[in-house]
Amino acid sequence: MSNDTAIAWTPDLNTGIDVIDNQHKRIVDYINQLGLAISLRKRDVVGPILDELVDYTISHFAFEESLQEECGYQYAKPHKAVHEMFVKRVAKFQEKHSAGEDVALQLHAMLSTWLVHHIKRDDMAYVSDVRPRINSIVDNKKEGGWLSRSLGKFFK
Numbered sequence: 001m002s003n004d005t006a007i008a009w010t011p012d013l014n015t016g017i018d019v020i021d022n023q024h025k026r027i028v029d030y031i032n033q034l035g036l037a038i039s040l041r042k043r044d045v046v047g048p049i050l051d052e053l054v055d056y057t058i059s060h061f062a063f064e065e066s067l068q069e070e071c072g073y074q075y076a077k078p079h080k081a082v083h084e085m086f087v088k089r090v091a092k093f094q095e096k097h098s099a100g101e102d103v104a105l106q107l108h109a110m111l112s113t114w115l116v117h118h119i120k121r122d123d124m125a126y127v128s129d130v131r132p133r134i135n136s137i138v139d140n141k142k143e144g145g146w147l148s149r150s151l152g153k154f155f156k
Contacts, residue, residue: 006032007112013119015127020067023060024119030056031111038104046104047097053111054090061087064123071133073126082122086114 007028014021030053037045061083068076093107 005035005108005112007116013116015119015123016131017127020064020123023056023063024115024123027053027057027060027115031108031115034104034111035108038108043102043104050094050097050107054087054094057090058087067137068126068130070137071130073130075126079122079126082118086118 009025009028013024015024030049034046034049034053037043037049061080065076065080065083068079073079089110090107093103093110096103097107
């Protein structure tokens with residue numbers, strides 16, 4: 001594995017909602033850290049990176065779902081179902097890794113492909129419908145506002 005397998009953040013991945021884009025970038029960073037650990041053959045680092053990636057991604061999903069709910073996005077439930085299927089899929093990789101199987105390369109490839117497709121397809125689908133409502137919520141950065149409460153709730 002080399003640096004050319006790293007995910008590069010490109011403009012077509014921007015949703016235009018800074019808080020979501022920053023979370024997506026953090027997930028990309030975790031995936032790239034996983035790729036680096038694989039290329040350096042640091043199996044002992046793969047597990048902790050994977051755990052952090054999963055924890056952060058689950059928090060991101062919960063935040064995104066809460067944001068969609070707050071905005072009344074009509075396809076919030078199907079979007080949540082996509083997230084749930086992903087979490088189950090990654091949990092199987094975690095189980096295999098914990099059991100000693102070397103699934104890191106396969107997992108990295110799956111994560112890289114899935115994330116980019118999810119952002120471009122599923123996330124971009126809600127952006128045009130809810131951005132006008134989301135922006136007023138997201139821009140509310142005052143302490144005690146929805147964004148402040150939600151970030152504290154999902155990203156401790």
